[in-house]
Amino acid sequence: DAKTTQPPSMDCAEGRAANLPCNHSTISGNEYVYWYRQIHSQGPQYIIHGLKNNETNEMASLIITEDRKSSTLILPHATLRDTAVYYCIVRVDSWGKLQFGAGTQVVVTP
Amino acid sequence: EAGVTQFPSHSVIEKGQTVTLRCDPISGHDNLYWYRRVMGKEIKFLLHFVKESKQDESGMPNNRFLAERTGGTYSTLKVQPAELEDSGVYFCASSQDFPGGEQYFGPGTRLTVT
Numbered sequence: 145d146a147k148t149t150q151p152p153s154m155d156c157a158e159g160r161a162a163n164l165p166c167n168h169s170t171i172s173g174n175e176y177v178y179w180y181r182q183i184h185s186q187g188p189q190y191i192i193h194g195l196k197n198n199e200t201n202e203m204a205s206l207i208i209t210e211d212r213k214s215s216t217l218i219l220p221h222a223t224l225r226d227t228a229v230y231y232c233i234v235r236v237d238s239w240g241k242l243q244f245g246a247g248t249q250v251v252v253t254p
Numbered sequence: 255e256a257g258v259t260q261f262p263s264h265s266v267i268e269k270g271q272t273v274t275l276r277c278d279p280i281s282g283h284d285n286l287y288w289y290r291r292v293m294g295k296e297i298k299f300l301l302h303f304v305k306e307s308k309q310d311e312s313g314m315p316n317n318r319f320l321a322e323r324t325g326g327t328y329s330t331l332k333v334q335p336a337e338l339e340d341s342g343v344y345f346c347a348s349s350q351d352f353p354g355g356e357q358y359f360g361p362g363t364r365l366t367v368t
Contacts, residue, residue: 187258187345187359188297241287241310242357244297 148232153249156226162219164248166232169213175236177208179217181228182247188231191217222252256280258360260346266366272334275363279328279348285309286329287349287357288321292342300344303329336367 149167156162168177178193192199192206194215199206205218219226231247259278267273279286288300300319301311305326314321318337323329333340343364347357 182297185362187347187361188357189359190356193356241299241302241313242289243299244289246296 150248156222156252162222164217167214168234175234177215178233180231183228227252260360260363264364270335275331277329277346283348285349287347289345341367
């Protein structure tokens with residue numbers, strides 16, 4: 145599976161949009177981009193995934209560049225409860241393992 | 255619908271003892287995964303069951319770890335004998351049987367080996 149690069153941390157003001165970048169320059173054509181998050185002391189939580197088209201669900205939007213070498217997770221209106229470590233994971237769309245990196249620690253402040 | 259449950263939530267044992275962790279996946283989920291995070295490190299995959307069969311156990315650290323999933327329902331992860339470096343949080347996740355199905359994680363079991 146392709147390796148991903150994320151900033152170690154970022155801050156976001158409550159109510160504002162949070163844009164979380166992820167680089168995956170070695171992604172293959174059959175690999176999907178997944179986002180999970182881990183709120184302190186809880187198990188990881190699925191957010192969204194996509195292949196090449198932009199995706200949106202009730203939690204977030206995923207924007208994937210045309211060359212698929214990077215993506216951005218957008219939390220449209222960050223709340224304090226969105227404070228968590230966010231993981232960008234690239235893998236073949238199968239039911240196999242997830243490979244977590246260090247992720248981005250997002251802190252939402254009032 | 256009940257989520258993934260894990261038992262116990264916390265276990266403290268001495269080096270050399272045995273501990274068994276249990277995971278109950280979401281009903282109907284054929285795929286069951288074990289992961290762990292040791293102190294200061296990233297979450298690492300341990301193994302993957304499809305029903306009662308081990309699909310991928312490439313992440314199991316050594317033969318002190320034994321995972322079972324009899325009957326394809328709940329799973330146990332036994333550590334025998336436990337070592338200090340086994341301390342960490344062990345997560346279980348499950349997913350439905352279709353490609354790309356999201357994995358639902360349990361709250362984890364915090365294992366402390368003293």
